[in-house]
Amino acid sequence: MMKTRRLIIVWSLLIFLAFLILFFSLTNGAADISLTEISNAFFHFDSQNQSQQIIINLRLPRIIGAFLVGSAFALSGAVMQGVTRNPLADAGLLGINSGASLGLALVFIFFPKASITATIWFSFGGAFLAAFLIFLVSRRSVASLTPTRLILAGVAISSLFTAISQALGLVFDLQQDIAFWFVGGVANITWQQLQQVWWLYLIAVGGLLFLAGGINLLILGDDNAMALGKKPERIRFVTLILVVFLAGIAVALVGPISFIGLMVPHVLRHFTGDNYRKLLPLVLVGGGFFVVLADLLARLLNPPFETPLGLLITIVGVPFLLFRIWRS
DSSP states (O other), X not given: OHHHHHHHHHHHHHHHHXXXXXXXXXXXXXXXXXXXXXXXXXXXXOTTOHHHHHXXXXXXXXXXXXXXXXXXXXHHHHHHHHHTTOTTOOTTTTTHHHHHHHHHHHHHHHOTTOOHHHHHHHHHHHHHHHHHHHHHHHOSOGGGOOHHHHHHHHHXXXXXXXXXXXXXXXHTTOHHHHHHHHHOXXXXXXXXXXXXXXXXXXHHHHXXXXXXXXXXXXXXXXXXXXXXXXXXXXXXXXXXXXXXXXXXXXXXXXXXXXXXXXXXXXXHHHHHTTOHHHHHHHHHHHHHHHHHHHHHHHHHSSTTSOOOHHHXXXXXXXXXXXXXXXXX
């Protein structure tokens, strides 16, 4: 009863903070826009009104994109931690983000005029390649991955792919494009980009929420899962495919931002324990609004300039990771 009551309080607080963050994200920016104009933008949109154009075509897709990216990274991290039984697992730490970034670098080089769809699929390809190499190096069997080998393999693959991306940027004079993706940011997210990824995002999120019970069994151990008639290898394979899709979408939109998938699940796990049926919905909402809040702070710290979103999250994430390592 106490745990249920605490979870209800957490959800209520999270929803309240979400509305608060949405309000400030819509009302704060380089241009001062009144509440009346914001209301008219939603209910009486005038395409000739510049203020309303800013709300609908700039701030709103930016907020939605930030939520999508944050929830994708946070869900990826939470699922990776459960599937690998590794508390430090994260799509960034395991090199999947760097793989997706390498895919983007290849698009810039060989298909500079590629469509948004092609860019996203190249990002997926790089993420899949990174995941394949990490598991190939760390262990022959996906079912018996060890945390130490997985982290070491992820760091090695991440460093390799990052170095390749930077080398390609130097050789083909793409440093400006590569740098934009590596610092991360949601300022340039458009409705067109969101239209390309929303259905993949919903499929991946829905699939992971559906598999939450299977992840609970993996945490108990493969023997227990098999004793209950489940196939742990199949659960791992499907969840990792969905994680790669989420990471690929997020990196294609904003670049390889790390630590979101590490911080958010660890904080929210205090309220749910390792019950993934309760944890994943909380991580979905909490991770999304965490990045919306970080983007709001990035806009407000040094106006009219913007602090890089990836830098801001890293400043918080590095001490958090060191603290987790020290505690464990």
